[in-house]
Amino acid sequence: MRRFAFALLCLCCLLPAGLPSAAAPVVAPESDDGVLVLGRVSDDPKSHYDQLKPLLDYVIPRMASVGIRSGRILMARDLQQMSSYLRRGRVDWINETAGNAALLEQRGVAHAFLITERDGAQRYHSVFFVRRDSSIQSLRDLVGHSIAFQSPYSTSAYYLPAATLLEQGQSLELLLSPMDKPAPDRVGYVFARTELNVTTWVHKRLVDVGVLSNLDWLNPARMPPAFAQDFRVIGRTEDVPRALMLARTGLDPKVEARLNEVLQEAAQDPEAGEALRRFLGTARLLPIGTEDRRSLEWLGRGVQRVRAEVE
Template identity: 25%
Template sequence: MMFKTTLAALALGATALTSTAALAQDWRSELPVLRVGLLGGENDADRLRDNACLEEDLEALLGIPVDLFPAPDYAGVMQGLLADQLDYAQLGASAYAGIYLQDPEAVEPLFVSAESDGSTGYFAVMYTRADSGIASLEDMAGRSLAFADPNSTSGYLVPQAELTRQGIDIGSYFSETGFGGGHEQAVVAVLNGQYDAGVTWVSGVGDPAEGYTRGNLRSMIDNGLLNMADLRIIWQSSQIPNGPIVVRQGIPEEARTIIVDYLDSLLQDDPACYYAVTAGEGQGFVAVDHSFFEPVVEMRRMQTESR
């Protein structure tokens, strides 16, 4: 396969560069293992399987072990990055904002995924069971709503903010709100009748009947956990900036360069791996910096101050 040939060449190149710097301190002594945090939201087996190609490829390129750490929720990955216990993660925009507000120097955003139409944003949607009789947001008055995770952009921050701007008092409009424990778990809770509706993330591109081109619903369909005929989407947010792949600020520059080069060509070199790690179709990774997330940072700052 062309990708494996390219990967081998890159690995040889990285080894050669390391050899020429043999008299200097090897950066691998500073980074003996790359610790990758995986956000909560789906079961551990699926997360580990989807990221197995990332683990294998980066081990070959970096020449060090790569360990995957599936956290039970978003906060676990955020705290791991803040405590220098993780080196790499793919975050939602709100999780990134939460880290930045605690320590602006903790992580560096590298890339976001481009959707299949080239856009760099996605949407929050509210869904119900297709047989619930709920066909609109107005029908949700007096019904229960499951958010996904308190650190999720589409699963809490944006729906909470946009519904409030629409004049909905979340505490009184819904009979009950709670957190499902992640995007996948919230969908399951709605399907099982524990909540009347939930919120999750979708690309907003492609056929809704197929779970769109990318997102939690698409992943659940791919994993055999969902039939979209069982759900009805009743509300959609404005567009949200896609979440970043970040690295710890103190990571050695040599390792950062290898990671950036790998991600930059991943779609071209190994489309199946790109699909797995990004939860669906897209046009590759787009380089970003902190400025891309400033609106979400401000939204999260305002939410924190209003508590």
């Protein structure tokens, strides 16, 4: 029943920009000239549709010069389904985290063309932390200890720190629960599901080490001040783009170029203010620099190692 409800929501989210739902087709065609489809991997289609729709409504009228007449939103239940949509041309552009962007680029179904700045941050990194009274002093001391990641889809609280540990020669193994212990020559890990659980599990000594992004480390909702005073940082990863805008492989170059222009110019357009704000708190979209491309390629290799050696 839950799968049916999700599918029904996804179909309801496949709506033309600017038209009421009653007039919307329920299935995106494999090829539909003049229609630009914005995609999203979602476990909450209704909420995410409300975030995406204002940006789509802003973009579509500004794409007329390259033959775009209307737009739609299409949700995918996971990255595998989104990869299929991109490969088949059912989705034209999406916004994703750096880890998922790297996976989509590796699969050859999409390429990143802009960085998304949110809450004043274009880039971020992962922070490893322990209790102040822990014997662990650095990442080299993690063997035989347990670490809490947030979720298997998180860039800053899984892919990025796991790739960093693999690069340093550590071996990772999945634990059955926070109470489980790793082999003496490995680093055990569990998924805590939320950032607050990560901090709580470390504070209650259920795990030895936690990982958060540097932005979550400073967020009192995810790192309570009462916990923070009992923690210390033992390491960090390199910086990677916080989020990226991607276009599907094979999208008409004229359409992609115009989309790039519209999205970059939006930060200077008062009419785009509300649409950007509702689009996950986006402030502006910026070109990908050389250093950003290098870090994304490094992360892509790291994610590939995580999937091959850990999962």
